[in-house]
Amino acid sequence: MSFNLQSSKKLFIFLGKSLFSLLEAMIFALLPKPRKNVAGEIVLITGAGSGLGRLLALQFARLGSVLVLWDINKEGNEETCKMAREAGATRVHAYTCDCSQKEGVYRVADQVKKEVGDVSILINNAGIVTGKKFLDCPDELMEKSFDVNFKAHLWTYKAFLPAMIANDHGHLVCISSSAGLSGVNGLADYCASKFAAFGFAESVFVETFVQKQKGIKTTIVCPFFIKTGMFEGCTTGFLPLKTGLLIADYLGILHAMDGFVDQKKKL
Ligand SMILES: NC(=O)c1ccc[n+]([C@@H]2O[C@H](COP(=O)([O-])OP(=O)(O)OC[C@H]3O[C@@H](n4cnc5c(N)ncnc54)[C@H](O)[C@@H]3O)[C@@H](O)[C@H]2O)c1
Numbered sequence: 001m002s003f004n005l006q007s008s009k010k011l012f013i014f015l016g017k018s019l020f021s022l023l024e025a026m027i028f029a030l031l032p033k034p035r036k037n038v039a040g041e042i043v044l045i046t047g048a049g050s051g052l053g054r055l056l057a058l059q060f061a062r063l064g065s066v067l068v069l070w071d072i073n074k075e076g077n078e079e080t081c082k083m084a085r086e087a088g089a090t091r092v093h094a095y096t097c098d099c100s101q102k103e104g105v106y107r108v109a110d111q112v113k114k115e116v117g118d119v120s121i122l123i124n125n126a127g128i129v130t131g132k133k134f135l136d137c138p139d140e141l142m143e144k145s146f147d148v149n150f151k152a153h154l155w156t157y158k159a160f161l162p163a164m165i166a167n168d169h170g171h172l173v174c175i176s177s178s179a180g181l182s183g184v185n186g187l188a189d190y191c192a193s194k195f196a197a198f199g200f201a202e203s204v205f206v207e208t209f210v211q212k213q214k215g216i217k218t219t220i221v222c223p224f225f226i227k228t229g230m231f232e233g234c235t236t237g238f239l240p241l242k243t244g245l246l247i248a249d250y251l252g253i254l255h256a257m258d259g260f261v262d263q264k265k266k267l
Helices: 002-030 051-062 074-086 102-115 139-167 188-210
Strands: 042-046 066-071 092-096 121-124 170-175 216-221
Touching (some): 042 051, 051 066, 051 074, 051 121, 074 092, 092 102, 102 139, 139 170, 139 188, 170 188, 188 216
Parallel strands (some): 042 121
8 A cells, every 4th residue: 555655656746747847848948048158168079070079169169168179080170179269269179089999088088187177068979870781781890880979988978977076067968869769771780879879878867867966967969860971872761861961050969959059050
């Protein structure tokens, strides 16, 4: 009997909280939400050498953040660094880092801590796609997808989350994908790695929530195809390809990370 009472009580609390969240979401869909001030925050972006990573770097530069840019592609990363300075960033630090290599991530993370300080916003954005049917995809490419798209997130969290917890201040951002929510033809390894990244980020979010680490925030972004070049030549059965691709600077990440940006630019 008392077990039933306990369960009913928990169910009512759950339903009450769900209703509250729904109302909150409806209100914030109509009213502008207070925006997060990211000036002075140390923002680390992986895969900053092109595409979304570069766009994010430029956006955070305009908002006065300290930028830490990681990419395996030194040239692309330095170009982003230069563009970020031109966009107004006064402190930009570029590091060449292969995020798929655990030891490399830990080594460069230590360097960042010494040279820049504690990262307060971590954006796991670096990603790759093999774009082959499962049985045509070589094992090492599938392993690489997991190393870059998912396992790199484990190592960066291990490196930077402890300081966020100690400071009770931090924001973890996972760039997953709509392919991290449902399976896609020809993208089995990519989808699996993006599901993994989503599940990992959500689980750590729950961990921080349960441990009442209120200063640690999480954002998980699941964009549809974006016109960055990553899915060049890809077609979708739902929308005409040319219009189906999202314009990165408008609908993609910047829209999803609404809380960070002060202006959405329509291309
Ligand atoms: N473009 C899309 O349609 C789309 C859709 C959903 C999600 N995403 C995700 O958004 C993120 C960014 O994608 P994008 O479209 O800007 O792609 P992109 O190819 O333009 O950029 C990816 C960046 O990651 C870097 N990178 C790759 N492997 C790396 C490694 N081992 N270590 C460090 N850096 C590495 C690349 O050099 C590149 O600069 C990815 O995680 C991608 O899966 C993209």
